[in-house]
Amino acid sequence: MRLTWQAHHDLSGANTLGLPCVAERFSAPSTPAELAAVLQEARAAGWPVTVLGGGSNLILGDWLSGLVIHPEFAAYRCETLDDESVRVHVDAGMNWHQLVMSLAEQGLWGLENLALIPGQCGAAPIQNIGAYGVELADVLERVHLVHLADGREQVLEAADCDFGYRDSLFKRALDGRVVITRLELCLSTRPSPRLGYGDLASRVGPSPAPLEVAEAVCALRREKLPDPAVLANAGSFFKNPVVEAELAEALLTHHPDMPHFSRPGGRFKLAAGWLIDQCGLKGYREGAFGVHDRQALVLVHHGGGDAEGLLHFSDSIASMVLKRFGVVLEREPRLVGISEPQGE
Numbered sequence: 001m002r003l004t005w006q007a008h009h010d011l012s013g014a015n016t017l018g019l020p021c022v023a024e025r026f027s028a029p030s031t032p033a034e035l036a037a038v039l040q041e042a043r044a045a046g047w048p049v050t051v052l053g054g055g056s057n058l059i060l061g062d063w064l065s066g067l068v069i070h071p072e073f074a075a076y077r078c079e080t081l082d083d084e085s086v087r088v089h090v091d092a093g094m095n096w097h098q099l100v101m102s103l104a105e106q107g108l109w110g111l112e113n114l115a116l117i118p119g120q121c122g123a124a125p126i127q128n129i130g131a132y133g134v135e136l137a138d139v140l141e142r143v144h145l146v147h148l149a150d151g152r153e154q155v156l157e158a159a160d161c162d163f164g165y166r167d168s169l170f171k172r173a174l175d176g177r178v179v180i181t182r183l184e185l186c187l188s189t190r191p192s193p194r195l196g197y198g199d200l201a202s203r204v205g206p207s208p209a210p211l212e213v214a215e216a217v218c219a220l221r222r223e224k225l226p227d228p229a230v231l232a233n234a235g236s237f238f239k240n241p242v243v244e245a246e247l248a249e250a251l252l253t254h255h256p257d258m259p260h261f262s263r264p265g266g267r268f269k270l271a272a273g274w275l276i277d278q279c280g281l282k283g284y285r286e287g288a289f290g291v292h293d294r295q296a297l298v299l300v301h302h303g304g305g306d307a308e309g310l311l312h313f314s315d316s317i318a319s320m321v322l323k324r325f326g327v328v329l330e331r332e333p334r335l336v337g338i339s340e341p342q343g344e
């Protein structure tokens with residue numbers, strides 16, 4: 001078996017925000033057996049372990065002590081269940097977008113609306129990735145994982161993962177405690193396009209194939225979102241806030257055009273990007289960081305900044321929204337190797 005880790009590994013190019021970061025130790029296991037071996041070494045030595053996928057939903061501090069694991073096992077296979085259902089078994093290290101396009105090319109329905117979301121498959125359950133009216137939870141059957149504390153393997157049914165809007169058990173009870181190694185998804189050969197979100201329907205023909213829908217989603221996303229390879233960012237920086245009906249109604253009396261979507265329990269989801277835009281912040285820049293000029297929900301890094309600077313900048317944006325609308329914005333990317341700023 002090959003050597004399992006390298007010391008002092010630079011992660012600046014391994015996070016889409018381009019934040020400077022060095023890992024004390026870094027390992028990219030290319031098989032589950034290599035993963036088990038390096039985790040055993042970490043347990044014996046008492047190193048804290050951090051899992052890094054594609055680095056597209058993280059705010060990294062300058063230094064990560066212990067061991068950073070980046071799964072590189074990346075195969076998938078399809079198992080036919082019946083005339084119209086196919087189970088897909090996919091390794092954690094597989095690139096999400098490549099999986100989506102490959103399955104759409106084979107005429108399988110279920111993932112096409114989730115095209116062009118960056119990152120690895122193993123990270124997809126963490127925040128229950130979603131776009132264009134579809135969430136991972138709609139197709140996920142099972143999650144295979146390894147516990148960091150004792151190397152124990154477990155298979156979790158999707159129903160036990162507590163999925164919510166950009167939320168799951170992996171952000172709560174299992175936060176920082178497991179490595180996801182494999183997913184099982186259930187896709188369909190029966191045409192089931194979901195085109196009700198945004199202007200997706202106008203971008204495809206009357207009976208589109210899954211690949212046509214996936215390509216339309218890619219085109220829409222490229223128009224709206226900056227490519228992290230060109231301008232560093234982590235996609236949506238804030239979650240869309242869910243507020244009580246009373247607050248939504250009060251805001252609507254002053255802003256009748258405010259986008260709002262009803263949620264269970266009489267609450268309303270508001271559009272964080274719209275709230276930021278209304279504060280006149282689209283295109284606003286302060287030093288190394290800025291609000292994207294086409295999509296106010298995306299904060300961008302122009303270079304030369306660090307995690308602390310980004311948190312300071314994002315807190316000032318959230319404060320302006322709170323002051324103007326009384327709405328609290330919650331960050332979407334996860335903090336790793338840096339603590340919450342004081343006063344939060």
Ligand SMILES: Cc1cc2nc3c(=O)[nH]c(=O)nc-3n(C[C@H](O)[C@H](O)[C@H](O)COP(=O)(O)OP(=O)(O)OC[C@H]3O[C@@H](n4cnc5c(N)ncnc54)[C@H](O)[C@@H]3O)c2cc1C
Nearest residue numbers: 051053054055056057119120122123129130179180234235
């Ligand atoms: C331009 C852009 C657009 C985006 N659009 C969307 C969107 O439309 N919808 C959406 O939901 N998200 C979106 N995102 C956010 C991001 O792509 C997703 O959250 C993605 O699933 C993160 O994958 P990753 O591999 O990059 O995870 P990372 O950023 O590397 O990690 C994220 C979290 O998951 C943990 N993690 C990663 N892999 C594992 C594993 N195998 N086991 C256990 N824990 C793990 C990490 O420790 C960390 O806590 C976007 C991001 C960008 C940059």
